[in-house]
Amino acid sequence: MRVALMQPYFLPYIGYFQLIGAVDLFVIYDNIKYTKKGWINRNRMLLNGSDTLFSLPLAAASDSLDVCERTLVAPPARHKWLAQMKGAYRHAPHFASTARLLDSIAGAPEENLFAFLHQALLKTCAHLDIGTPIRLSSTVPIDHALKGQDKVLAICQAVGASTYINAIGGTELYSRDQFAARGLQLQFLRSLPFDYPQFGAPFVPWLSIADVMMFNPVGTVRERVMTHYELI
Template identity: 60%
Template sequence: MKVAIMQPYFLPYVGYFQLLAAADVFVVYDNIKYTKKGWINRNRLLQNGKDVTFSVPLKSASDSLLVCQREVAADFDRDKLLNQIQGAYRRAPFFAQTFPLVEKIVRHQEVGLFDFLYQAIVAVRDHLGISTEITISSDIAIDHGLKNQDKVLALCAELGASTYVNAIGGMELYSREAFRERGIDLKFIRSLPFSYPQFGEPFVPWLSIVDVMMFNPVETIQTCISTNHELI
């Protein structure tokens, strides 16, 4: 069985869904520290030919809290974010098919940050027809005091993984030998370039999955997710 484990991100780029689809079980971390300047609650969209950051504002809290302990700000203006996305993509060829999904995700009333992000990941998975099971890290019976590679190995062992698939950025973080000793094959997924027309302007790569869905039919995205990468 192939297992992948990742942090939750808000409407992440297509490579996130390539990793999800490459696994039989995809574990989303909820009990890890929130990274203030990371991409957990923000991403990029295309606006006037340039990449622009959009985000989900959070309630003020200690930087030491876990993702599952953070909350969406009470004054999160969902209409403002939806208007930004609508303004950016209303002329996109697949706006009519994509915007209702985005609206459903953004209007979700969950207060907890993790639950808000989790429902978005599941909604996009279902929209794209990905069959991978998604589970939450804290629901898996391991010692959650473990860190880094040791925690990943424990999660893989508990799930009965034969292969662990990780994003290419993790090559320096994990030891193939350590996984091999546990009978687990360690693989890394590398996304290949995927370009498409963006209003006739120079292509801006690796934007949110929202951008991909606005400019491409689901069938094209499914092909990209299943074939436009390599396992190392």
């Protein structure tokens, strides 16, 4: 069984969904520390030809809390990202269908950060017809005090994995020998370039999946998610 583990991210780039599509089980970390300068509650969109950050604003809280312990601010400030995105992409060819998905995501009642990110991920996967089961890391019976590679190995063994697939950015974090010693194959997913028209301006790569969906039919996005990568 092929397994991947990732932090939750808000409307992440296409490579995140390729990782989900490439495995038999995707485990998402809900019991990890929130990182302020990471991508957990923010991402990039296209605005006036340049990449621009959008984010989910959080209620003030200790930086030591886990993702599942953080809370979003109350509406309407919570949905500023949606207005930003609609303004930026209102003339995109697939705005209508993508905006309906984003409206559904924004309309969810969850105030908890992880719960909001989780439902956004599930809805986006459903929109792209990606059926990979998604499991919360906290439900896997391991010692959750473990860190880094040791935690990944423990989760893989607990769920019966034969292969662990990680995003290409993790090549320096994991040892093929250590995985092999546990009877596991280690692979890395590298997304292939996917250029598409963005209002006639120079192409800006690796933006949020929302950008990809605004400019491409759902069928094309799904095909790129499921096939347009290589495993090394």
